[in-house]
Amino acid sequence: MKQAGSSGDMAGRNGEALLVEKAKNGDTKAFEDLIKMTRGKIYNLGLRLLRNKDDAADIMQETYISAYKNLPKFKGNSSFSTWLYRIATNFALMRMRKEEGKKISEEQLKELSSHIYNTAIADWTLSPTTYLKQQELREIMEKAIASLPPKYRAVFILRDIEGIPIAEVSNILSISASAVKTRTHRSRLYLREKLSEYFNNSGERVR
Incomplete structure (x- = not known):
């Protein structure tokens, strides 16, 4: 096959x-x-x-x-x-x-990734596309993705939503493979924290 x-x-x-x-x-x-x-x-x-x-x-x-x-x-x-x-x-x-609206800054994203493991956050047990298919989480997930800095949002969507390999994302964005990995990792941490906030506020158990 x-x-x-x-x-x-x-x-x-x-x-x-x-x-x-x-x-x-x-x-x-x-x-x-x-x-x-x-x-x-x-x-x-x-x-x-x-x-x-x-x-x-x-x-x-x-x-x-x-x-x-x-x-x-x-x-x-x-x-x-x-x-x-x-x-x-x-x-x-x-x-x-050129978009208006509040977005997390790149510095905030870097700071988040440095101490994120000191807090309880939801495991990335489901793929991002699965979260997007669940109606009650879709709006939260989409807003969180939209609040990412543009270059992080682009990497996350290309890698985790479109499923494009690292080498190809590197080619598309003209950045190194290590930069793709770093931006993907930081984006995932940020989105996981946003999902954790939802689970905590709704009384769900954080895994």
């Missing part, structure tokens, strides 16, 4: 690469096919980062316009999908940095 899946992934990457080459040679139909293959992922990424359907649609449009204009510069050092993620995330980060 694993071998068949790997063959399927390879075929998908080869098909994507072939479409990219055709698009670079002026085949607009090939680029349209690339959009059809990837637009769902790009829209969902924008929606998770910005929490607004209109903004997500704008990000998706801006991403494909930029990708089309810069297609000759795409060297194939990463997959086309990874390249699109990088473009979309950069556009989203620019919008996120």
Whole structure:
């Protein structure tokens, strides 16, 4: 089964690469096919980062316009999908940095990670996506994610919500793998504390 899946992934990457080459040679139909293959992922990424359907649609449009204009510069050092993620995330980060509202500062996040183990916090026993599916926790989880500094929010969503490997997140955000790990860890600690506050206030036992 694993071998068949790997063959399927390879075929998908080869098909994507072939479409990219055709698009670079002026085949607009090939680029349209690339959009059809990837637009769902790009829209969902924008929606998770910005929490607004209109903004997500704008990000998706801006991403494909930029990708089309810069297609000759795409060297194939990463997959086309990874390249699109990088473009979309950069556009989203620019919008996120302009957002108003209270967010935890990066210094506060660092301080939190240094002493978090001195307090009782809920175990990350469920995946973040599982928490998001539970109605009573969804709003708390989404607000906590939205309150993260933009670069931490981007890493957390790419790693823990989208499930993208560390090396690929590193490529998308142009940061080191160790930075991806550090930001993911600090984001998880912060979100775990927010969930602990909910469990404590609602009388749930903290594991």
